[in-house]
Amino acid sequence: MGVSLRDVADLAGVSVKTVSNVVNGYAHVAPATRAKVEEALSRLDYRPNLSARNLRRGRTGVIALALPELDAPYFAELSRFVIDAAAEQRWLVVIEQTDGSLERERQILDGVRDHRVDGLILSPIAIGADELAARTDETALVLLGERIHDGPADHVAIDNVRAARDVTEHLIGLGRTRVAALGAQDSAVSGTAPLRLAGYREALAAHGLGETVVRVERYRRADGAAAMAGLLAGGDRPDAVFCFNDLLALGALRAILSRGLRVPEDIALAGLDDIEDGRYSTPTLTTVAPDKAELARIAVDLLRRRIDGRSGHAPQEVRAGYRLMARESTLGR
Secondary structure, three states, rough: OOOHHHHHHHHHOOOHHHHHHHHOOOOOOOHHHHHHHHHHHHOOOOOOOHHHHHHHOOOOEEEEEEOOOOOOHHHHHHHHHHHHHHHHHOOOEEEOOOOOOOHHHHHHHHOOOOOOOOOEEEEOOOOHHEEEEOOOOOOOOEEEEEOOOOOOOEEEEEEHHHHHHHHHHHHHHHOOOEEEEEEEEEOOOOHHHHHHHHHHHHHHHHHOOOEEEEOOOOOOHHHHHHHHHHHHHHOOOOOOEEOOOOOHHHHHHHHHOOOOOOOOOOEEEEEEOHHHHOOOOOOEEEEEEOOHHHHHHHHHHHHHHHHOOOOOOOOEEEEEOOOEEEOOHHHHH
């Protein structure tokens, strides 16, 4: 049998209510009494029954995290930070993969209540603000990414326009004048691609430079390699390339080097996301590093406030920080 509150109370010589107040972190307990209870808790190795506590509060202690691609390094790294932030709240995290499918995103949103989770953190790709606004499920919801701004739920992301402008300015500041962008998507009417394209264009316009934009279907290494090969085959070779994520940049790096060109001497290369692979590539990859830990902390905190009913009614738009990480692919060794 586990140690009970009564066992702790008997050892400390206090009431069960006092032990409960200490365990639950209530402030109005005399310091000497708190010290006696904490000593008893330690001696008996007391472990609270979180499941029973959550059920009494009408909660499960479980949240869901739904992401487009779990095998994409950015989302894998972000998941770890969400799990860490949730653990501080003593929450467990159930992770779902949507594949960016509208049907799958709908299934997850519609099935949240049935799975008895206290809240959902979702990175949407396909579903839109109007459909979310029509949602009748009152389960707490926080959005990640760039698909939906000013929507019906709390939302956290970095400023992708500014981040893209900063990395493009970095390339121009190195004296590069033929800066290409790799990662635009014809189908994207909202989300990451158009925002990063806008930032790239703002930087070029500020310096009176022309643009070269290459479109891709997906943000994978193979797409970056194929797009870069097509760009190099076009004849008017760029002297710098900004890829809209690091996987595209790593694929582009392979295509550049396989043609006997040098990075950064012939072509400077930059990405965005700061995945671990880019820190160990040859050359190491210049990129924009979103503060993934901050993104996760903000998302979990917003969700906690919604679960506790302390956020009011107006959805919040929150920006997390980022840093430009200038490395060998633009600066050389």
